[in-house]
Amino acid sequence: MLAIYKRELSSFYKGMFGYIVAGFMLIFAGIYCSAYNLSAGYPAFEYVLSAITFLYMLIVPILTMRSFAEERRQHTDQLLYSLPISMSKVVWGKYLAMLTVLAVPIVIISFYPLILTRFGTVNLIGAYSGLVGYFLLGAALIALGMFVSSLTENQAVAAGLSFICTLLVFMMSTLTSYLPASAMGSYVTLTIFVLLAGLLTWLITKNSTIGIGVAVILEIALSVCFVLWRSAFIGLAGTILQQLSLFDRLGSFLNGMFDLTGVVYDLSFAAVFVFLTVQSLEKRRWS
Amino acid sequence: MIEVSHLTKRYGDHTAVADLSFTVADGQIYGFLGPNGAGKSTTMNMITGCIAATEGQITIDGHDIFEDAAEAKKQIGYLPEIPPLYPDMTPREYLQFVAQAKQVARSDIDAQVAHAISVTQIADVQNRLIKHLSKGYKQRVGIAQALLGNPKIIILDEPTVGLDPLQIIEIRDLIRDLGKAHTVILSSHILSEIQAVCDNILIISKGKLVACDTTENLQELFAGNRTLSLTVKATAEEVHQILDGLEGVAELRCTPLENGLAEVQVVEQAEQDLAEPVFNAFADFRRPILRMNEVHANLEDVFIELIDENQRAAVPEEAVPAAPEAAQAEPEEEVQRDAGNL
Numbered sequence: 001m002l003a004i005y006k007r008e009l010s011s012f013y014k015g016m017f018g019y020i021v022a023g024f025m026l027i028f029a030g031i032y033c034s035a036y037n038l039s040a041g042y043p044a045f046e047y048v049l050s051a052i053t054f055l056y057m058l059i060v061p062i063l064t065m066r067s068f069a070e071e072r073r074q075h076t077d078q079l080l081y082s083l084p085i086s087m088s089k090v091v092w093g094k095y096l097a098m099l100t101v102l103a104v105p106i107v108i109i110s111f112y113p114l115i116l117t118r119f120g121t122v123n124l125i126g127a128y129s130g131l132v133g134y135f136l137l138g139a140a141l142i143a144l145g146m147f148v149s150s151l152t153e154n155q156a157v158a159a160g161l162s163f164i165c166t167l168l169v170f171m172m173s174t175l176t177s178y179l180p181a182s183a184m185g186s187y188v189t190l191t192i193f194v195l196l197a198g199l200l201t202w203l204i205t206k207n208s209t210i211g212i213g214v215a216v217i218l219e220i221a222l223s224v225c226f227v228l229w230r231s232a233f234i235g236l237a238g239t240i241l242q243q244l245s246l247f248d249r250l251g252s253f254l255n256g257m258f259d260l261t262g263v264v265y266d267l268s269f270a271a272v273f274v275f276l277t278v279q280s281l282e283k284r285r286w287s
Numbered sequence: 288m289i290e291v292s293h294l295t296k297r298y299g300d301h302t303a304v305a306d307l308s309f310t311v312a313d314g315q316i317y318g319f320l321g322p323n324g325a326g327k328s329t330t331m332n333m334i335t336g337c338i339a340a341t342e343g344q345i346t347i348d349g350h351d352i353f354e355d356a357a358e359a360k361k362q363i364g365y366l367p368e369i370p371p372l373y374p375d376m377t378p379r380e381y382l383q384f385v386a387q388a389k390q391v392a393r394s395d396i397d398a399q400v401a402h403a404i405s406v407t408q409i410a411d412v413q414n415r416l417i418k419h420l421s422k423g424y425k426q427r428v429g430i431a432q433a434l435l436g437n438p439k440i441i442i443l444d445e446p447t448v449g450l451d452p453l454q455i456i457e458i459r460d461l462i463r464d465l466g467k468a469h470t471v472i473l474s475s476h477i478l479s480e481i482q483a484v485c486d487n488i489l490i491i492s493k494g495k496l497v498a499c500d501t502t503e504n505l506q507e508l509f510a511g512n513r514t515l516s517l518t519v520k521a522t523a524e525e526v527h528q529i530l531d532g533l534e535g536v537a538e539l540r541c542t543p544l545e546n547g548l549a550e551v552q553v554v555e556q557a558e559q560d561l562a563e564p565v566f567n568a569f570a571d572f573r574r575p576i577l578r579m580n581e582v583h584a585n586l587e588d589v590f591i592e593l594i595d596e597n598q599r600a601a602v603p604e605e606a607v608p609a610a611p612e613a614a615q616a617e618p619e620e621e622v623q624r625d626a627g628n629l
Binding site for chain 2: 002003004006007010011014015074075076077078079081082083084085086283284286287
């Protein structure tokens with residue numbers, strides 16, 4: 001795992017992607033920091049973090065698009081498959097390397113609140129819990145991007161897909177407010193998600209029977225629940241999505257709360273997608 | 288030792304490899320021969336654990352490639368058809384990375400990398416970026432990578448494809464050297480190559496094993512009898528007069544040439560060596576032999592025959608003209624014998 005980690009990390013800094021990520025982040029953090037904290041004199045660094053969350057829509061595709069798509073294109077994945085180490089170690093090595101590339105600018109940014117204390121009182125707890133939340137959000141999104149990259153051998157496709165995914169996650173809380181709140185509306189929305197889950201299973205397993213099976217089973221379960229507890233479905237889809245929104249979780253970090261459920265949620269989100277990446281790669285041995 | 292039993296790989300409805308069983312003994316060079324699309328790469332990918340078999344079992348020194356993957360894979364060095372190189376690394380960095388990933392002991396890494404570099408003769412380019420290397424050097428780096436971790440078995444998938452003739456000869460010499468310390472399996476669709484380096488040959492066609500034997504046995508099995516080819520200074524009648532009484536001649540063909548020369552083919556009966564009697568017969572009549580050599584039946588004939596049989600068995604109505612490979616193979620290999628310099 002260490003070998004994969006080191007190779008991956010050095011390849012980020014041999015090329016320009018490591019510097020692009022760090023550069024983007026530092027430039028925008030710098031702009032917002034001077035605007036909010038230095039010019040306007042707000043004592044809260046959280047505003048800066050909140051303002052630069054949109055950066056993940058650029059950074060995550062840049063960081064993750066190559067991870068597995070490129071290995072496949074240049075046929076180095078065969079080396080990885082023939083190594084006497086498990087695929088999950090390969091995936092973790094790559095994932096941790098990407099987290100490190102993300103952590104570099106965040107560590108630099110973490111000095112900003114300290115610098116700001118020279119000019120006045122800064123809410124350090126808010127600033128640092130915000131930074132932790134910000135990093136965890138990135139960790140979750142990178143796992144998602146890595147998974148997307150493992151599905152294709154074209155890094156442009158991988159970048160496009162993970163941009164769309166990140167965008168959807170980013171806009172999730174806004175989108176949920178447009179969802180119909182009625183029980184029937186929730187049922188329809190959840191049905192769409194069931195179909196998406198089926199489609200995703202199909203994409204990963206490349207087996208239409210399993211994909212359709214998953215969709216049918218989930219849909220039956222959903223319909224049974226709908227018939228039995230119809231009243232519980234009022235506003236359910238919106239609530240679920242609200243709960244699942246990664247960016248909403250960041251909100252409580254930015255309000256100075258070290259939200260343990262948020263930490264757990266981000267980490268499980270990341271773990272699920274790391275797991276799915278391993279499965280998608282293992283799957284390729286069998287197809 | 289590799290044991291493959293009832294190996295089958297299906298992609299949907301298409302069967303790439305069908306019920307393949309064979310054993311690879313230690314310390315020899317095996318050639319894996321077959322036309323393009325015969326299932327060579329698929330089989331090699333399964334032996335190295337890169338892809339999973341639909342059915343069947345592969346054990347490397349008793350370790351199952353899936354149940355006990357880590358142990359089994361440590362015994363194997365693999366060069367896939369396209370060398371798995373990272374273009375943004377130098378060969379030295381790359382080899383160090385592979386050695387670490389193969390879990391070579393830290394103290395051993397430098398020695399093994401140095402050894403792999405010297406065996407494959409890439410010391411000159413070890414600090415250049417891989418993307419700037421020629422195809423031949425890339426192939427060598429790929430082979431060097433397979434040597435790391437000191438595996439007992441080295442598997443090379445079409446190691447000479449796309450190289451120029453000089454590079455091909457160099458790589459062949461390298462493979463022969465590797466054969467002294469490792470079991471080597473190499474695949475190719477080029478006959479002369481397999482003939483030149485391998486002790487044993489596995490011929491595969493349409494996913495089925497059609498022959499598995501030593502190189503000499505295969506040649507003998509399908510070659511029929513040996514033939515002497517001569518150019519003599521005599522007329523056709525004289526040739527018949529001289530050779531008709533000779534024992535052990537199965538067939539005699541004579542084509543008169545210009546300047547009173549004749550081209551003679553003497554097919555020997557089994558277990559006969561006619562070189563000396565033929566020489567003496569001509570000497571008795573004071574007719575000079577200008578050239579004499581023995582023509583061994585070529586593996587190419589064996590190959591085409593086997594593949595042809597298999598294809599006819601599979602699709603009887605489709606008379607497929609066998610093996611475009613013939614075009615790439617070297618011309619008939621003629622084994623020069625000491626034929627009495629006249």
